[in-house]
Amino acid sequence: MAGKDNAPSERTTVRRMAVRGEYEKSTVAEILDEGLIAHVGLSTSSGPIVVPMLYGREGDILYLHGSPASRILREGGNAELCVTVTLLDGIVVARSLMHHSMNYRSVVVIGEAHSVDDLDERARSLDVISEHVIPGRVAGTRPHHEREVKSTLVLSMSINEASAKIRTGPPIDDEEDYELDTWAGVLPLSVSAGTPIADPRLAEGIGIPEHISQWSR
Amino acid sequence: MAGKDNAPSERTTVRRMAVRGEYEKSTVAEILDEGLIAHVGLSTSSGPIVVPMLYGREGDILYLHGSPASRILREGGNAELCVTVTLLDGIVVARSLMHHSMNYRSVVVIGEAHSVDDLDERARSLDVISEHVIPGRVAGTRPHHEREVKSTLVLSMSINEASAKIRTGPPIDDEEDYELDTWAGVLPLSVSAGTPIADPRLAEGIGIPEHISQWSR
Numbered sequence: 001m002a003g004k005d006n007a008p009s010e011r012t013t014v015r016r017m018a019v020r021g022e023y024e025k026s027t028v029a030e031i032l033d034e035g036l037i038a039h040v041g042l043s044t045s046s047g048p049i050v051v052p053m054l055y056g057r058e059g060d061i062l063y064l065h066g067s068p069a070s071r072i073l074r075e076g077g078n079a080e081l082c083v084t085v086t087l088l089d090g091i092v093v094a095r096s097l098m099h100h101s102m103n104y105r106s107v108v109v110i111g112e113a114h115s116v117d118d119l120d121e122r123a124r125s126l127d128v129i130s131e132h133v134i135p136g137r138v139a140g141t142r143p144h145h146e147r148e149v150k151s152t153l154v155l156s157m158s159i160n161e162a163s164a165k166i167r168t169g170p171p172i173d174d175e176e177d178y179e180l181d182t183w184a185g186v187l188p189l190s191v192s193a194g195t196p197i198a199d200p201r202l203a204e205g206i207g208i209p210e211h212i213s214q215w216s217r
Numbered sequence: 218m219a220g221k222d223n224a225p226s227e228r229t230t231v232r233r234m235a236v237r238g239e240y241e242k243s244t245v246a247e248i249l250d251e252g253l254i255a256h257v258g259l260s261t262s263s264g265p266i267v268v269p270m271l272y273g274r275e276g277d278i279l280y281l282h283g284s285p286a287s288r289i290l291r292e293g294g295n296a297e298l299c300v301t302v303t304l305l306d307g308i309v310v311a312r313s314l315m316h317h318s319m320n321y322r323s324v325v326v327i328g329e330a331h332s333v334d335d336l337d338e339r340a341r342s343l344d345v346i347s348e349h350v351i352p353g354r355v356a357g358t359r360p361h362h363e364r365e366v367k368s369t370l371v372l373s374m375s376i377n378e379a380s381a382k383i384r385t386g387p388p389i390d391d392e393e394d395y396e397l398d399t400w401a402g403v404l405p406l407s408v409s410a411g412t413p414i415a416d417p418r419l420a421e422g423i424g425i426p427e428h429i430s431q432w433s434r
Contacts, residue, residue: 037319039256039301041265047297048258048265052323080264084256088408093429097347097358098365102254106269130314141314141399148315170416182358183423184416187432191305194405199387206400212310215404
């Protein structure tokens with residue numbers, strides 16, 4: 001997040017990069033699929049707001065879901081959003097504080113979001129979001145009730161205007177600093193799952209399913 | 218991120234909660250101190266942008282740092298920003314897809330950001346940000362060169378207009394669903410550090426310092 005080699009995505013850059021090769025398209029998709037939450041920005045009359053939201057990807061469509069009280073869900077239909085997903089891969093430890101950085105992969109998706117009004121699509125979009133967070137969970141859970149689908153807000157947007165930024169590798173120090181007696185390198189970071197905690201109200205005899213015990217990112 | 222019990226922060230809510238007790242103030246500080254990166258939103262003439270940035274807190278001041286190419290760093294002085302930090306604590310696994318959620322702690326800080334122009338304050342702010350990411354690193358690294366401080370952009374903003382949202386605990390299912398034969402509970406998540414990877418150009422005989430080998434969040 002520092003250094004010229006890894007400039008954050010800017011709206012103008014994303015617009016410029018809207019036409020891009022299949023390679024970047026697949027990179028965008030991979031980063032989105034590995035992330036768990038997105039930070040979604042909306043411009044309001046009193047300034048920008050950024051809220052964490054759950055999401056899922058189906059082809060070129062991104063589905064967004066959050067609290068029913070969310071202003072972005074309520075007002076985000078037909079509004080311009082910026083959806084940013086960031087994966088932290090490591091802390092870049094340099095010989096000067098100046099060249100410290102993060103190794104990361106991030107995607108910025110911009111565009112107009114639309115409310116998913118068709119109930120069949122909305123039910124499917126909820127499955128897409130669930131499968132994104134916990135692959136295998138939909139098959140392990142009862143079907144939606146119609147009233148649940150009716151009362152849930154989901155937004156959709158195209159990922160055609162998206163841009164990926166990636167920083168990898170060791171620190172890049174000033175040449176003179178390589179002689180310093182200072183440790184430098186990368187401290188890798190990852191998201192890891194702990195031991196599943198059963199709901200206190202879980203009935204006896206229900207084992208932990210594989211999609212939970214084997215969950216990893 | 219779903220369910221009425223954990224509505225995302227909204228700009229209006231944050232404004233309303235600007236006057237709050239010491240308890241919430243310390244919660245906001247704790248969450249900011251545990252996070253690694255912030256997602257920072259800016260309204261532009263072509264729509265909102267959200268970019269990941271490094272940050273550090275000193276008292277009621279939040280310092281933001283990112284790429285020199287960042288439009289937020291260049292234009293963020295005297296602009297209204299929304300700074301959101303989200304810690305994912307677990308996946309809430311419910312008996313219906315509807316009630317799946319995340320356990321999380323998030324902070325939204327809003328307000329006007331200012332460029333840190335005083336070079337002494339800027340040098341100190343860079344130390345604050347470095348110590349935020351790697352406690353102990355400043356003492357283990359050479360002092361800044363003046364030219365480095367001069368060429369680095371840092372923004373500051375007050376955290377007085379901030380709001381914390383927290384979801385903890387097991388899923389809350391519909392009463393009728395508790396009889397289902399479906400595992401439910403929480404899958405805890407955390408950020409963990411792997412084995413430090415030495416810079417290929419690291420001189421022989423330089424050991425890994427404790428602030429790296431013992432790093433944890």
